[in-house]
Amino acid sequence: MIAVNDLRRQNAPIAAELKAAMEGVVESGHYILGEQVVAFEREFAQYIGTHHAVGAASGTDALQLALMGIGVKPGDEVITAANTCVPTVSAILSAGATPRLADVDPEHSTIDPESVEHAITANTRAIVPVHMYGHPCEMDALEPIAHAHGVAIVEDCAQAHGSRFRGRACGGMGAVAAFSFYPTKNLGALGDGGAVVTNDSAIAERIRALRQYGRTTDYEHPAFGINSRLDEMQAAVLRVKLRELDRWNAERDAIAKRYRNELDNPSVRPMPIAAWATTNHHLFVVRSPKRDALQKHLASKGIGSQIHYPLPIHCLEAYRYLGEPGAFPKAENACREVLTLPLYPGIPAAHVDAVIAAVNSFRP
Numbered sequence: 303m304i305a306v307n308d309l310r311r312q313n314a315p316i317a318a319e320l321k322a323a324m325e326g327v328v329e330s331g332h333y334i335l336g337e338q339v340v341a342f343e344r345e346f347a348q349y350i351g352t353h354h355a356v357g358a359a360s361g362t363d364a365l366q367l368a369l370m371g372i373g374v375k376p377g378d379e380v381i382t383a384a385n386t387c388v389p390t391v392s393a394i395l396s397a398g399a400t401p402r403l404a405d406v407d408p409e410h411s412t413i414d415p416e417s418v419e420h421a422i423t424a425n426t427r428a429i430v431p432v433h434m435y436g437h438p439c440e441m442d443a444l445e446p447i448a449h450a451h452g453v454a455i456v457e458d459c460a461q462a463h464g465s466r467f468r469g470r471a472c473g474g475m476g477a478v479a480a481f482s483f484y485p486t487k488n489l490g491a492l493g494d495g496g497a498v499v500t501n502d503s504a505i506a507e508r509i510r511a512l513r514q515y516g517r518t519t520d521y522e523h524p525a526f527g528i529n530s531r532l533d534e535m536q537a538a539v540l541r542v543k544l545r546e547l548d549r550w551n552a553e554r555d556a557i558a559k560r561y562r563n564e565l566d567n568p569s570v571r572p573m574p575i576a577a578w579a580t581t582n583h584h585l586f587v588v589r590s591p592k593r594d595a596l597q598k599h600l601a602s603k604g605i606g607s608q609i610h611y612p613l614p615i616h617c618l619e620a621y622r623y624l625g626e627p628g629a630f631p632k633a634e635n636a637c638r639e640v641l642t643l644p645l646y647p648g649i650p651a652a653h654v655d656a657v658i659a660a661v662n663s664f665r666p
């Protein structure tokens with residue numbers, strides 16, 4: 303079966319560097335908040351173009367810390383997209399806030415600014431745009447809405463390492479932003495990891511305390527905090543992989559271009575890229591009204607595929623209270639039609655050929 307993503311294949315060319323980096327950590331005697339984390343935070347902030355980056359134990363934690371860092375508290379409402387990955391909503395709840403969902407743009411599956419405006423109440427504290435599949439949200443429409451209502455933008459950049467909106471880096475547009483380094487992300491650790499980035503020194507300092515039991519200096523704890531740190535081993539791995547990120551994203555771009563040029567089937571439509579978007583092609587997603595039949599057809603030809611995601615948040619058992627079925631029709635439609643095709647740095651060209659041939663031979 304041709305895999306949607308094959309991390310062994312992706313990591314193989316840098317395996318020796320990864321092992322050397324990990325060995326260095328073993329020998330250093332420092333495993334938590336040591337020099338690797340400090341160096342990675344500096345390098346990652348520089349990559350995104352923000353003043354600060356603060357490591358965390360996962361992307362979910364990074365988003366929770368980001369929300370806590372701007373002062374989100376119980377009773378506050380936080381708006382996000384109905385089609386997002388579940389952890390976006392977990393993080394909002396873990397920060398003590400109440401999630402509110404908004405529908406998405408029918409073309410790009412990113413949060414719909416008009417729907418966001420409808421969801422704003424007197425209790426809204428933040429909007430969490432999710433740069434879905436690496437495609438940036440329409441920030442030009444979102445920013446004036448946030449500004450007019452005095453609401454902060456907290457970017458969920460878990461899928462958007464290296465993506466840009468009109469030249470502005472994803473992660474540098476909100477008051478604060480959260481990244482995930484889950485192994486399959488464009489920048490992935492060999493385990494869990496995450497980071498918060500911001501240009502605001504006060505927010506960065508608060509998050510440094512929040513990730514470590516609320517501790518500022520040795521025995522001062524001015525506020526409640528959790529334990530969520532990026533460890534030295536993952537930071538050392540991420541420093542090696544960060545050096546590859548632009549090259550990997552360029553490789554993803556070349557594969558995506560092949561798909562866009564060579565996929566030729568009236569019932570399978572690659573998700574369009576907006577004129578203002580530079581996507582990192584985290585996932586190559588096509589839409590088809592016959593999605594399930596397409597997935598079966600691909601499997602019969604030995605081609606793996608995945609669905610990101612089969613159900614919108616409000617249709618999941620735990621979150622039914624966030625909306626009736628039909629409440630966010632564009633997100634629901636997208637969930638019925640999306641299918642993710644194999645794309646990752648290091649994918650053999652023969653696999654890409656096979657995916658194209660299989661999609662083009664699909665007759666619904």
Ligand SMILES: *Cc1c(COP(=O)(O)O)cnc(C)c1O
Pocket residue numbers: 360361362363386387389390432458460461482483484494495496
């Ligand atoms: C992966 C992901 C997360 C969660 O990241 P973890 O590191 O797995 O906690 C959050 N939001 C989105 C959109 C994601 O894709």
